[in-house]
Amino acid sequence: MIDTVLLNKFLGSQMPAALEMLRKMVGINSFTSNREGINQLGRLTAECFAPLGFTARFVPSVNGEWGNHLVMTRTGRSSKSIALVSHLDTVFPPEEELANAFHWQVAGDRAFGPGTLDIKGGTVMMWLVLMALRAHAPKTFEEITWKLFWNSSEECLSPDFEDVCRPHLSGSTLALLVFEAENTAGSDHLMVAARKGRFTWKVTVTGRGAHAGGNLKQGANxxxxLARTLQQIDVMTDFSKDLTFNVGKMWGGTVLNRVPHLAVAEGEFRAFSPAICEEAKARLLALSGPGEVRSQNDGYRCEVAVEITSESRPWPRNPGTExxxxxxxxxxxxLGASVLGEQRGGLSDGNSFWDAVPTLDGLGPSGDNDHCSERSLDGSKLPEFVEISSFIPKAALNTVSIxxxxA
Ligand SMILES: [Zn+2]
Structure with a gap:
């Protein structure tokens, strides 16, 4: 059994190198559509893991505007493997980082900066855990085949990352561990054991245009x-089923003296249960067909067309994750730490893999305000930061758990 006192001491000795690695990673803008930045971060990441014996492969994204995914492998003596997953991209465009003076900045226990929490801190956590395993359980480290995956475009739900990873996963892959940030509740560590699926939809209504002054009765607005249809969608939210619908945007019409002949809205819905997702999808699609709004003169009806524009399937509670x-x-x-499972509404790469390999998420460090770059003078608005003191206990927890x- 591993000596946890020595383990903590070792991790402490690695923290200066870990923070320097994080500082360098945060210094490279890796907004999803900053292709060059993503590729530069990919190369730096590969350099960081190479001394641990990993070889890198860069896989172009299907979207030519996005950077390369990164796959790193270290072949072990046995066929058993463990997959560790992170991503390269952040949600911050370079201009926004500049405008908000949002860059690496340490204040007390907080390291602020783009991606410190989501998810460059998670990548550094992966490095710490692998370093600890190599130092304190060298036999095990050598035995296992380690597969590390970085999604170049997780924040935009890249459709092809799953295809990049799946061929590397098999029945001998014991776990897929996702290094998204941890939430805490008091002193409890909250690991992510389920995530909602997300389905995006689009409603297109075609009516009949008419002169608003001379011939309003001819128009089917x-x-x-669309407003009526959206109200029908809005009431499909059912918190008792953890099912939420959101109308995200809408547009329609042209000029004010026309009855609008076209109106479009887009939104999403989410739920944990695959069955509830399917039922919601069916109810949504059933809104397609003749609408209730008609022209006054001859009863010409608006036509409603509903389509599902993307599907990210849910990751429900399941035995492998449990x-x-x-x-x-x-x-x-x-280790004297309380660990609980939580279910999150937001997606991660875990959604794509839980049904192939036992999956757990939230292995990253903790912090707050991910996806925020702004700071107000009174401190009521703070940008993304990672808590430096969260690295060692979490790395110890991940190491002992692995x-x-x-065993
Ligand atoms: Zn993330």
Whole structure:
């Protein structure tokens, strides 16, 4: 059994190098559509993991405007493998970082900067855990085949990352661990054990245009129909089922003296349960067809067309994930840390893999304000930061848990 005092001491000795690595990563803008920045960060990341014996492969994204995904492998003596997943991109355009003077800045226990929490801090956590495993469980480290995956475009739900990773996963892949940030509740570590699926939709209403002054009765107002349809969608939200619908945007009409002949809205819905997602999808699609808004003169009806524009399937609670969660909880008990599972509304790469390999998420450090770059003078608005003191205990927890999994 690993000596946890020595483990903590070792991790402490690695923190200066870990923070320097994080500082360099945060210094490279890697907004999803900054292709060059993503590729530069990919190369730096590959350099960071190479001394641990990993070889890198860069896989072009199907979207030519996005950077390369990064796959790093270290082949072990056995066929058993563990997959670790992070991403390269952030949500901050370079101009926004400049405008808000949002860059690497340490204040007390907080390291501010783009991606410190989501998810460059997670990448550094991966490095710490692998370093600890190599130093404190060298036999195990050498035995396992380690597969590291970085999505170049996670924040835009890249459709092809799953295809990049799947061929590397098999029945001998014991776990897929996602290094998104951890939430905490008091002193409890909250590991992510489920995430909602997300379905985006589009409603297109075609009506009949007419002169608003001379011939209003001839018109079938597409905007009015759209407003009614959207109200029907809005009430499909059912918190008792964790099912939420959001109308995200709408547009329609042209000039004020025309009855609008076209109106469009887009939105999304989310739920944890695959069955509830399917039922919601069916109800949504059933709104297609003749609308209730008609022209006054001859009853010409608006036509409603609903389509599902993207599907990110849910990651429900499942036995594979629960088994991993139990291991993390047991490791926590050994380390004097309370570990709980949580279900999150937001997506991660975990959604794509839980049904192929036991998956656990939230292995990253903790912090706050991810996806925010602004700071107000009174401190009521702070940008994204990672808590420096969260690295060592979480790295210890992840290390001990992985060893429990392999024991
Ligand atoms: Zn993320």
């Amino acid at each position: 597409a905007l009015i129909q 088994k991993l969660l139990t291991l993390w909880r047991e490791a926590g008990a050994r 060893l429990n999994l392999l």
